[in-house]
Amino acid sequence: MQVTETLNDGLKRSYKITVSAAELDAKVDEKLAEAQPQVEMKGFRKGKVPMALLRKQFGKRLLGEAMQETIDGAMNAHFEECGDRPALQPDVKVTNPDWKEGDDVEVEMSYEALPEIPEPALKEIALEKLVAKAGESEIDDALGKLAENAQSFAKRRKGSKAKDGDQVVIDFVGKVDGEPFEGGAAEDYPLVLGSQSFIPGFEDQLLGAKEGEEVTVTVSFPADYGAENLKGKEATFDCTIKEVRAPKPAEIDDELAKQFGAEDLAALKAQIAERLEDEYSGAARAVMKRALLDKLDETVAFDVPPSLLEAEAKQIAHQLWHEDNPDVQGHDHPEIEPTDEHLTLAERRVRLGLLLAEIGRKAEIEVSDNEMTQAVMNQARQYPGQEQQFFEFVRQNQALQQQIRAPIFEDKVVDYILELAEVTEKEVSKEELEKAVEALDEE
Known part of the structure; x- marks a missing residue:
């Protein structure tokens, strides 16, 4: 087998792979030898069918399998040897379409390699965590709403x-x-x-x-x-x-608390405070996550694969177009060309996505089966009465599984980075936290 580089431009790679007819024949013989002990044929005892007869009977079918396995093996060996990781599935095509048995097979393999991703100094990242406490006024407002609902x-x-x-x-x-x-x-x-x-x-x-x-x-x-x-x-x-x-309106007293499963009014207030602070904590994490991504974006630079950039830009342009045209429910509309703004946003997203994936890979972070199951169950609740059908749909849909897994993986990587980073807490009011969250949408 011969592998010859034909293109090395930035992240773009192309190779010519030649598999000789002799290699294919040897592979076919190997597969026939593996199968021979189990083959039964009229006139022969099990396992005693001559190789020549086996080749005549099964050779053409096994030749296709041998060709695919040999090409796959050449690709895997290439990636192990050079260390490239393709951004997407390599494009592989036979370049001698008039091939016939006895000829060498010539294949062209093209792909975009993932770039070398610098390893950021995670322990040197300084972040601020906003901490908001539930005040009496917020608790009283929440109690008032509960009383209205219980009116x-x-x-x-x-x-x-x-x-x-x-x-x-x-x-x-x-x-x-x-x-x-x-x-x-x-x-x-x-x-x-x-x-x-x-x-x-x-x-x-x-x-x-x-x-x-x-x-x-x-x-x-x-x-x-x-x-x-x-x-x-x-x-x-x-x-x-x-x-x-x-x-x-219901009276705000112990009786109201019991309607909502609390022992008394003090216990209900404590539950409300805990719920509010959980909400504040979630909002504060979103603010800190954005700050982390901004810092990573500022400190880590590398070229992104053009195919990933183009796909992400088109997706962003398409999504924003539908937000501006909510009356158009389907996709029967002219093709939407990404703008420079879409490309800039896409480049950031792709770069950060690759960076977080690389950090997670090196830290051996994985999404467990239990985490996936819980995530699927949470989504299945959106389809009451059809939960089993949704589970089956997810099981058969690899793309949807990846769509569910991706945000879980990203959050686990972010948590990993936050554990290493230097995080200081800053106590703020609810209003200050809300302004910080609103600023996320403005950027």
């Missing part, structure tokens, strides 16, 4: 007009073209005005209504309404107001 409704005195936020108990019958339609009627239905739980415009027409009144509401079903027979149709609802009730 009840008390009947207003007769003659009171229904206000926004009130609950009205109604009987109603819906009609289209004067005829009642299926599913359009109910009795003693408690409707909170302003909840937007009914068709747009329905609740507004009940504002000011009083107990005992009859109100006819006229609305139009949305064009994308779920029931085909009602899409875009105008409908009337004959409503009878049976009660008007005012919202009554």
Whole structure:
């Protein structure tokens, strides 16, 4: 076998691999010899079929296998010898398409090599970790929201007009073209005005209504309404107001705490403080991670493979285009050409991705089966009733598995770096932390 370099330009590599006919024949003989003891053929005892007959019977089929294995072996030997790691799967093609048995095989292998990635001095990286504590005002705000969610409704005195936020108990019958339609009627239905739980415009027409009144509401079903027979149709609802009730927030006391599984109000406050501080900690980590990536980007420079850069830039351009054109759901649109801004962002992402992958490789960081299973379970919860189908879909989809694994791996590498870096804590207010998080979106 002969391997000849034909291109070495930056990260681009190309090689001509020639596999002689003699090598292929030897490989075929090797495979026939391995199979011979198990072969049975009429007129011969098991394992005693002559090699010449085996070659005549199976030679052509094994020749294809031998060719593939020999080329794969040449590629693997090349990468072991030169130390290159291809950025993507190498492009391999036979360059003598008129090949016939007895000829040498000529193959061209092209790829982009991953660059030499400098090893940053992780212990010299200095970072600031923002620490925010849950104050009394934040805890009280959270308690107030819990009390609102636990609110009840008390009947207003007769003659009171229904206000926004009130609950009205109604009987109603819906009609289209004067005829009642299926599913359009109910009795003693408690409707909170302003909840937007009914068709747009329905609740507004009940504002000011009083107990005992009859109100006819006229609305139009949305064009994308779920029931085909009602899409875009105008409908009337004959409503009878049976009660008007005012919202009554729950008392912030031990009873409220017990509704939310706490022993008493003090325990509920402690739970809220812990939850808030977990949220603050997550936000602070996002800020510190961005600062870490910025420092790595500033201190580590190397060329990135053009194919990875181009693919990432196209993906960024495509994603941003859809964000600017939310009405276009599919991908039936003109090709979107990346701008210089997209290319700059793509270069940063690719470089940092390769750098983190290299740090993780050298530190022998891996994503465990348990971590993958937990991540898949978390995503499966988004499809209630179809969890098993989602698990099966992930199992058969290597690209999706990698998509799930990648952020887990990245976070583990970031945690590894943060353990080595010099991290100092800085106590800040909730507002200061929020400003720091908002600044992430502005960059």
